Amino acid sequence: MALPKLPRFRDESQKKAFGNILKFMALVLCFTLIARGATGVTLAKVDTVMPYPAEIVESVSAGGSVQAASSLAITAPAGLTIKEVLVAPGQTVSAGDAIARFAPEEIAEGLGRAQLALDEMNLNLEQLERGEPHDGSALTGAQNALAWAEQDYANTQAAGNAAIAAAQTALTDAQNTLNALRESASAAAAPPPADAGADPENPGDSAAPPAPSGPTAADIAAAEAAVSAAQTALDSAVRDADMALQGAARGIETARLGLSSTQLADSAARQNAADTAAQNALDAEALRLDMEAVQASISSAAAKSARQIAAESAAAGNGNTAFWPTFWTEQETIAAKGLHTANTRCLWFSGDATLVWPAEFVHGGAPGMLDESGCVISDTLAWQLWGNIDVLDYELTVDGQAYAVRGVFREDGLLVMAGTGEAAFKDGWQAVELAGMPDGEVRAVALGFVQASGLGTPDTLVDGPALSAVADLLSLLPLVLMSIALLFGLLRRITKALPGKATGWVLAFAILLAFAWALPALLEMLPPSFIPTRFSDFAFWGRLAASAWEHVKEWLLLRPSHIDVQAKLLLYAQVGIFVAQSIISAVLMCRNLAAQRGFTTNAQYTA
Amino acid sequence: MLGVLVFAALPVWWAIWFMFTGALMPLDELTATVSPVLTGREGIASWPLLPTWPTLAPMTELLLDTPQFFVMFWNSFKLVIPSVAGQLVIGAPVAWALSRLRFRGRGLLFTLYIVLMLMPFPVTMVPNYLVAQNIGIMDTIWAVALPFAFSAFPVFIMAKGFDAVPRAMLEAAAIDGANHFKTFVRIGLPLGVPGILSALVLGFIECWNAIEQPMTFLKTKSLWPLSLYLPEIAADKLGLAMAASLMMLAPAALIFLFGQKYLELGIQAAGVKE
Numbered sequence: 003m004a005l006p007k008l009p010r011f012r013d014e015s016q017k018k019a020f021g022n023i024l025k026f027m028a029l030v031l032c033f034t035l036i037a038r039g040a041t042g043v044t045l046a047k048v049d050t051v052m053p054y055p056a057e058i059v060e061s062v063s064a065g066g067s068v069q070a071a072s073s074l075a076i077t078a079p080a081g082l083t084i085k086e087v088l089v090a091p092g093q094t095v096s097a098g099d100a101i102a103r104f105a106p107e108e109i110a111e112g113l114g115r116a117q118l119a120l121d122e123m124n125l126n127l128e129q130l131e132r133g134e135p136h137d138g139s140a141l142t143g144a145q146n147a148l149a150w151a152e153q154d155y156a157n158t159q160a161a162g163n164a165a166i167a168a169a170q171t172a173l174t175d176a177q178n179t180l181n182a183l184r185e186s187a188s189a190a191a192a193p194p195p196a197d198a199g200a201d202p203e204n205p206g207d208s209a210a211p212p213a214p215s216g217p218t219a220a221d222i223a224a225a226e227a228a229v230s231a232a233q234t235a236l237d238s239a240v241r242d243a244d245m246a247l248q249g250a251a252r253g254i255e256t257a258r259l260g261l262s263s264t265q266l267a268d269s270a271a272r273q274n275a276a277d278t279a280a281q282n283a284l285d286a287e288a289l290r291l292d293m294e295a296v297q298a299s300i301s302s303a304a305a306k307s308a309r310q311i312a313a314e315s316a317a318a319g320n321g322n323t324a325f326w327p328t329f330w331t332e333q334e335t336i337a338a339k340g341l342h343t344a345n346t347r348c349l350w351f352s353g354d355a356t357l358v359w360p361a362e363f364v365h366g367g368a369p370g371m372l373d374e375s376g377c378v379i380s381d382t383l384a385w386q387l388w389g390n391i392d393v394l395d396y397e398l399t400v401d402g403q404a405y406a407v408r409g410v411f412r413e414d415g416l417l418v419m420a421g422t423g424e425a426a427f428k429d430g431w432q433a434v435e436l437a438g439m440p441d442g443e444v445r446a447v448a449l450g451f452v453q454a455s456g457l458g459t460p461d462t463l464v465d466g467p468a469l470s471a472v473a474d475l476l477s478l479l480p481l482v483l484m485s486i487a488l489l490f491g492l493l494r495r496i497t498k499a500l501p502g503k504a505t506g507w508v509l510a511f512a513i514l515l516a517f518a519w520a521l522p523a524l525l526e527m528l529p530p531s532f533i534p535t536r537f538s539d540f541a542f543w544g545r546l547a548a549s550a551w552e553h554v555k556e557w558l559l560l561r562p563s564h565i566d567v568q569a570k571l572l573l574y575a576q577v578g579i580f581v582a583q584s585i586i587s588a589v590l591m592c593r594n595l596a597a598q599r600g601f602t603t604n605a606q607y608t609a
Numbered sequence: 610m611l612g613v614l615v616f617a618a619l620p621v622w623w624a625i626w627f628m629f630t631g632a633l634m635p636l637d638e639l640t641a642t643v644s645p646v647l648t649g650r651e652g653i654a655s656w657p658l659l660p661t662w663p664t665l666a667p668m669t670e671l672l673l674d675t676p677q678f679f680v681m682f683w684n685s686f687k688l689v690i691p692s693v694a695g696q697l698v699i700g701a702p703v704a705w706a707l708s709r710l711r712f713r714g715r716g717l718l719f720t721l722y723i724v725l726m727l728m729p730f731p732v733t734m735v736p737n738y739l740v741a742q743n744i745g746i747m748d749t750i751w752a753v754a755l756p757f758a759f760s761a762f763p764v765f766i767m768a769k770g771f772d773a774v775p776r777a778m779l780e781a782a783a784i785d786g787a788n789h790f791k792t793f794v795r796i797g798l799p800l801g802v803p804g805i806l807s808a809l810v811l812g813f814i815e816c817w818n819a820i821e822q823p824m825t826f827l828k829t830k831s832l833w834p835l836s837l838y839l840p841e842i843a844a845d846k847l848g849l850a851m852a853a854s855l856m857m858l859a860p861a862a863l864i865f866l867f868g869q870k871y872l873e874l875g876i877q878a879a880g881v882k883e
Contacts (some may be wrong), residue, residue, distance in 0.1 A: 013870075015870075016867060016870060019863065019866045020867055021868035022863050022866070022867075023860075023863045023864065023867060024859065026859055027860075030679070030682060030856075031671045033679065034676070034679035034682075034683070035672075036672070036673065037673055037674070037675065037676040037678075037679055038676050038679075039670060040673050040674070041673075147863055274648060290828040345690055487868050536670065536674045536675065537670075537674050538666045538667070538669040539668030539672050540664075540666060542667075
């Protein structure tokens with residue numbers, strides 16, 4: 003049997019050209035389907051229906067009553083750990099009911115910090131209200147300087163006047179002395195009177211009595227010099243007094259200027275101090291209000307229950323899917339049945355127990371989401387406490403709280419899972435499991451969710467479905483390898499049975515067409531984050547690998563917990579199985595290819 | 610002589626090499642080499658003989674991320690197939706009649722065909738538009754395909770091909786009782802294959818590369834052929850444009866290679882006088 007032959011052509015080159023046209027068209031057809039399938043995965047799917055005219059005959063009647071809001075969003079302060087949820091999911095609460103409790107240590111710590119800040123502010127406020135003593139020393143100094151300058155002026159003026167007066171006195175004395183000397187000299191130079199025995203006819207007669215002696219010219223000259231010196235001293239004293247007074251006046255002017263500038267600076271300082279005081283008062287008031295708000299929020303803060311968070315999430319339209327957060331934590335505790343006790347690992351939870359531990363139950367089942375008085379235990383623990391594993395509804399005391407056993411699951415270690423109770427829970431939640439996440443950027447959605455819910459930023463965030471998808475893909479890889487090997491074997495047999503050049507091309511086209519047809523379904527199997535927005539963005543694969551490696555590292559570095567250890571062990575087991583399957587597949591492929599080559603050789607030899 | 614031919618062929622091969630290497634170049638390199646041309650900045654545009662950092666990103670983007678390219682690719686075929694089929698169904702009998710039949714006004718009619726053939730598209734655009742508008746085929750592929758199907762140029766080429774059919778053979782067929790239709794089908798078509806195929810190859814290439822006609826008669830973008838896709842690509846998608854050019858070139862080149870021998874025979878026959 004042979005495939006239909008191509009139309010006859012004049013020569014081989016034309017036949018080849020025609021074949022090339024067909025191949026090109028087939029290739030384009032396949033790529034058309036591939037492009038549609040590849041881009042279709044990243045596009046939003048919208049179903050539309052053709053509108054048609056019709057008469058609306060439906061009517062709706064409803065009755066109801068108006069009541070207060072049945073749900074209320076409560077935002078817890080960031081950074082606090084919910085210690086305990088005090089209400090059951092679905093329970094109706096009224097104003098004033100406590101619905102959750104934070105970890106007291108963190109509340110106390112937060113309150114302590116707030117109280118310290120408030121005390122500090124109070125001190126500042128008191129200081130501001132008391133009024134800080136104004137530093138007026140500069141002004142006083144300037145005033146003193148002015149007074150000193152004025153005093154100095156007065157002193158200088160007095161000293162100058164005194165000097166001038168002394169000089170004036172000296173001058174007067176000198177003038178008097180000079181006048182006296184001159185009068186004496188004049189008197190001495192006048193002719194003696196007649197009755198004084200002198201012979202006017204014989205003036206040369208030496209027998210006349212001698213005339214009285216007067217001041218000499220030297221004396222008069224000395225007196226004149228003394229007057230002149232006194233006058234000089236007076237002038238000097240006047241000049242010195244003027245200069246001293248001018249200096250003192252300049253000192254006064256300088257002091258007055260200094261006082262003026264000091265007064266201006268003092269006014270500005272007083273204004274600044276007043277402004278600062280007003281601003282501090284405002285700050286203090288604002289801080290006081292903040293503190294009141296913090297204290298009020300802390301005192302009235304209530305954690306959200308899992309159901310409340312789910313309801314809020316649904317109301318916010320997060321993918322139209324309600325998140326059901328399940329809080330859990332792992333502790334070593336004591337489980338007791340009567341006098342029998344066992345140190346066991348306990349998983350406290352609030353929410354869906356199946357998310358906390360993938361238990362394989364041999365009796366009973368997981369407690370319901372509202373069941374906080376039930377617990378499930380491992381068969382090992384049941385055997386140790388009761389000597390039996392069918393212990394449903396028996397009472398078990400865990401950490402002092404009585405629980406009824408709802409189920410027994412297979413587990414080699416001692417393990418109990420119990421709903422939270424007031425006495426049983428002390429240290430806050432370690433982890434939150436979010437189920438029902440919408441497809442897409444799970445990490446970003448989860449992070450936004452926990453932050454918006456007041457749970458704070460988690461230390462680590464693990465995308466379980468993505469890790470599971472990677473593990474699933476790895477587990478499928480051997481199957482894919484085996485399928486490829488089988489397909490190649492089948493194709494070789496077909497090409498042997500149907501000789502002709504076109505057969506290979508037709509088969510290749512058929513495979514490519516099948517791949518193009520199945521591509522959307524294959525891409526749907528991948529997590530959305532594994533599909534690039536554009537396939538031509540080659541850097542996406544590098545980013546994806548780096549991101550995946552970071553997430554795997556984050557998961558491997560998680561705080562060790564029982565469930566985590568079990569998951570890691572399962573992953574290691576799966577990787578081992580994958581490696582073994584891959585090796586087996588590769589060996590089988592090689593054997594298959596070797597067998598086919600041998601068949602070909604034999605056939606050629608026979609021919 | 611060979612050197613001269615190679616030198617003359619260089620511009621043709623360089624254009625193809627230009628497209629091929631451009632389809633393997635990253636956008637950064639493309640921008641660096643031809644940005645003086647595209648952006649008008651100062652500098653000299655250059656083109657490396659080989660890409661510095663070859664990448665398949667443009668081709669991948671075209672084949673995997675651009676489904677609209679394939680829509681337009683198949684739109685081109687939706688235009689070309691009816692056009693070429695129409696040229697065969699309508700043009701071949703007309704060419705046979707004008708070539709081999711004797712009737713009054715034959716020369717005038719053939720001259721009219723030649724005149725119509727010489728008319729450029731802008732001249733016939735308005736009449737074609739009015740006809741398409743009146744018969745209600747505007748904004749459909751038929752507004753483009755029908756004018757191509759009734760094109761005068763294939764008739765001219767086919768008529769020249771039919772001219773090579775010996776009249777003695779037609780007379781012998783008539784003596785044997787063959788009517789005109791049977792003579793056309795049994796003798797004319799087989800012997801006129803070179804002319805017919807060369808006309809069809811030329812018609813395919815003309816229709817495949819047509820820009821003005823689809824732009825005039827097709828308003829709906831989803832009906833546009835591939836020839837209108839390249840002008841839509843912006844300068845920041847130069848690699849994509851190069852890859853799309855290669856893909857657009859491929860069908861025309863393959864058809865040409867397929868019909869090359871017939872094309873040569875047809876042209877040869879058109880130049881031979883009986």
